Amino acid sequence: MQKDQLFTRRRVLLAGAAAAGSAGTAGIILADSGEGTVKAAAPAPAPGPQARQALKPSAFRLQPLTGYGPPRTKPRKLKVRKEPLMQISDSRRQMMLTFDDGPNPDYTPHILDTLAKYRVRAMFFTCGECVVDNKELLARMADEGHVVGNHTWTHPLLTTLDRGEIRSEMERTSDVIEDAYGERPQWFRAPYGAWNKAAFQLGAKMGMEPMAWTVDTTDWETPGTGTIIDRVESGAAPGVVVLSHDAGGDRSQTVRAIKEWLPYLLDSGYRLTVPRRRT
Template sequence: MKNDQRLPGRRALLRLAAGLGTAGAVRVIAADPASEPFRPAAELPEGAAGSPAVHQELHSSHRLQPMTEGSPPRFRPAAPPVRTRPFEKLPEVGHAMVLTFDDGPDPLCTPHILATLRKHDVRAMFFICGEKADGNRDLVRAIAEDGHTIGNHSWTHPLVTRLSRAGVRDELGSTSEVIEKITGNPPFWYRAPYGSWNRNSFEICAQLGMEPIAWTLDTLDWTEPGAGTIVRRVRQGAAPGVVVLSRDAGGNGSQSVSALRRYLPELLDAGYRITVPRRR
């Protein structure tokens, strides 16, 4: 994507971005000092399922609750609890997994992903960039009308930890506003570009009534490894509660589309329920 190209070391940054996702009742990583940026763990080796060792430490039980009800006033003082980590994976209730798609919407790739999801009657999460949403409003409406969850992925896909507090507020607030204008509902979930989080982003995320969510398994489809490699990574990483990260914009989207057509029916045949986290 053009925004990625403005940042040196994109590959190195993304290889660091192996966070974890959540839904319903979850387990949350204990906080480090809020003033420090959240440093995602290194990429999982291919075939590894579940969280890296660094994410297996200092867990505490927490039941996810909405921070706000309805559409909150913009930029109100952040009410507790303000997160200092994104949520981890889904609770292991049955064989449930979450499929997520970042960086879109894209008029060439996103419609094919929607068609595949529709064919198998499953719902996914789309973390969209505000500037792309603004230019592809019909596509955003199509995502919402199909029952998928739309999340905030910032306006221009910057490295948020390099922005001022006002810059973070503008990136997240503008994106939430355009999503609400298009769909009628503000987003409840936020995913940081590159998986890069800090205190400002967590607090402003809370001010906007959103919860932070990351991922468990990165397909690294942006590197264009071939559809077969993407399929193999999903097969090997599949497990109850896993949140899969793919992209529906940037790079050779045809590989992501082709891979989804192959691994989605395999997951369903293996008994996995493809779901999305719900606001409680």
């Protein structure tokens, strides 16, 4: 794919993939079709047996809308947080799906296919070294309204790096994401969930909010498709942010599992949302 063609595709960003500024209220983002408060809180408790019973099939599916606009050239400086955001508003049964470590040509397209089938958007925290050879996958994420975040260049343990090394990992990744996706990322996730003061400070300076998760599928352990499905379904609750992976190893179990747990969540009445872009 020629670079100009890639640039044209990534301009087709969906309006629902855009986040709201914090205008005086820290931790507030606008989710699709409504506001969602991101909280730095302990993981939400798993619902009881009755809560896990599937409800009537939900008619709600995210409807993509297209929009055009120039890429951001100067990031907004944000408040420096002391801990990452871990969940969204627990109102209206909203949840958020996130995928780390990609993109990977063997697994990411299948996950995108499943998300497209159910008209669901998600967040992808990508590694710069993976983006370089798979820019067309980020262009597709832009076309389909997914939000792309920064997961560093080489997925290092940030707590072992000095400030300059952390800055390089983050800046290089934001640069390549902007080139492939069409705008710089506004969200950052530390590899292994290992945050430190420098990461929070640098992320804020680069206009990125730190996001963690509340439910870990532990698919990185390849525990079996059934186990991954059970962890998502048993952990489902309003406000939950689900962590999965689309790279970093054999993710075939993840690809199979999402085909089962995604329709379950939707039929149980959950709204799967993404943050909107800050303007």
